[in-house]
Amino acid sequence: MGELRLMKGNEALAEAAIRAGTDGYFGYPITPQSEVIEYLMAEKPHERTGMVVLQAESEVASINMLYGGGGTGKKVMTSSSSPGISLMQEGLSYMAGGEIPCIVANIVRGGPGLGDIQPAQSDYFQSVKGGGHGDYRLPVLAPASVQEMSDFVPIAYELAFKYRTPVLIVSDGLIGQMMEKVELFDQMPRLTDEEINEKYPWGTNGKPKGQERRILTSLDLDPHKLEKHNFKLQEKYRTIEENEVQYELIDCEDAEYIIVAYGSSARISQKAVQLAREEGIKVGILRPITLWPFPKNAIDELVVGGVKGFLSVEMSAGQMVEDVKLTVRERTKVDHFGRYGGVIHSPEEVLEALKSKIIGG
Amino acid sequence: MSDIAIVDIIKPENLVYEKTKLMTDKTLSYCPGCGHGTAHRLMMEVVGELGQENDTVGVAPVGCSVLAYEFMNVDMQEAAHGRAPAVATAIKRLWPGKMVFTYQGDGDLAAIGTAETIHACNRGEQIVIVFINNGIYGMTGGQMAPTTLPQMKTSTSPYGRDIQTMGNPLKITELVAQLPGTYYVTRQSVQSPAAARKAKRAIKKAFQNQLDGKPGLSFVEIVSNCNSGWKMEPVQSNEWMEENMFPYYQLGDIKVDGKLL
């Protein structure tokens, strides 16, 4: 068993970054995720593993530091919250185009604009539909506990390097700020420069002797070549959709109704399910762990299995519900419930919405 | 003359000029007469002379030299507009043993990327920044740059740059020289063999600083022409540059070994 600690989600993410063998963290403070860089600075990871931690001048600089560092084959990571993540969209688009691996954690807060600093899930569209300009997708992991804030870091690196893509960890202020018991995984070694060159020959870290130099770019002025590059990217996204979907089914065996919820909303909905079942309502939860690729097949199976209705519970005005609807295709009832702008819905409100919008609606 | 064959002339002992080894065979995309090609060449000569061919990573900008990575035959990354110093910062921090440089124009470095430029300089990142200042946006068709001179005509200042409404030309090189994080700051030009030789010495000094682990960033501005954007013949543009650009952007070292001159 690994080391047990009581940690904030943000701290667990930071500790996991060190333990996952991150080479460089580049970030900029923003509430509610500043604990990530604060924790890293206090931990002196340079002494622990040789990891570089740098406070950049902006989120724009942070993401471009990831471009530079990730482009050399190193494991790089940043974290921010919604407004900062918006600033990073340009860089993420370039990294998708240049096929550069990295982890970007978004501890989502209420929006739009400066919004507030309370928990929200209103960055779903931005996360799963691309976010920046151009045709691209990013794998998105949605932790629902402090434990997963830690566990998902090495998983995200694995995906990032397997597919040469940025990977998002999308959490929110609730999971970032709360403390839970977390079992930390053991320290993984950082790769040596030689190992990096062996594993990632595309890394631009100095032309290998007697070999061609490497170029990292998202530019191709020839539209036919760029289209070909896009074909390759789309093929990659199809492979990810086929192989990397992750989700959890909670109390779904006998469920007549399904709540689709991720992250904090999945936790709150579990309480709603408890309350519902005390009243004899058979309801379960489908929790997407990957928001993209979205667990379409799981939803499809539930529809085929005769589920009478789906309620998408999100701290947003209704974003993920569109993906649920695209999958259900009007074969059964689908609706959305969620508080937003930083308001966290209560389990009682979720239950009430289930009754009014799905069961009796 | 006619009885001397070409094969008799092309002999190693007659060699006076050769293609820079660290430039690719790709035809330069720059306009004839432009200074970019010379600047590329000088940099690649320096990298070769310092024996750093296999230990250099360059970062290309957005602008006319967006394709610099096609010509410089070392490992290269193409950065988003203005972000090259941030990109280079991470490369150098994660590979401290490698030589890292950015190559940026005036729009990239002194407008959209001002924050990244100032902060990389202020942190004293051990990188080299080569800054080409031709006072105009060449790639997009001759619009006003932050370094466009007062009264200078561009497509977005068609009646001349009015400093009352369009601001003053930015002497960003003097600005970064004030920061404690810069170790070497100089302004050069490449319009003549003599100027190019001098510029090469400056570029070499900048790279040597990095190689020697000198504390701070080395910043080389090259005031250059843009005959297309300025709508002049190449020779004329160089004369115009000497008459108009050099008085405003005075050539020479500004900071050496961490000390302002």
Added chain:
Amino acid sequence: MTEEIIIAGFGGQGVLSMGKILAYSGIMQDQEVSWFPAYGPEMRGGTANVTVIVSDDRISSPTLTAYDTAVILNQQSMDKFEETVKPGGVLIYDPNGISKHPTRKDIKIYTIEGAKIAAEMGNTKIFNMVVLGGYLKVKPIVKLENVIKGLKKSLHERYHKLIPLNEDAITMGMKNVVEA
């Protein structure tokens, strides 16, 4: 067993750290725990509160609208949280500074003179430990030995010399909590 608690009072009263020690104590006896503070603007203006859940099972929602126990340390919190105690639940409060005392009849109400006892012990900083002691007397969800282990985990080593004082404060709290 699942115990859902809200601890609420002024910032500086040790509300968050009391919750943290309780959560750590739960970990020491292999329970699941969660600790979620009100953060940001809610904290400004001097109020602080934290939701702590200690359970034998996986914890569902870390935020709640109804609690098994409310530990209330100022009037604003009394106004806000008295009504959130589940019927049959527990409300523990320090009467110091409370002008409108709780009136609910369907819950058990206790008082603990935390501020007074801490002052008598010569260290107002152990106020929250006195209150914790009072809570643990009423709801012995964690063993005292595990609280001490939790203290060791959550306090920096340079404060470990203060653990005996904290233990005394908890004991004093246990002795002095009374039904209102």
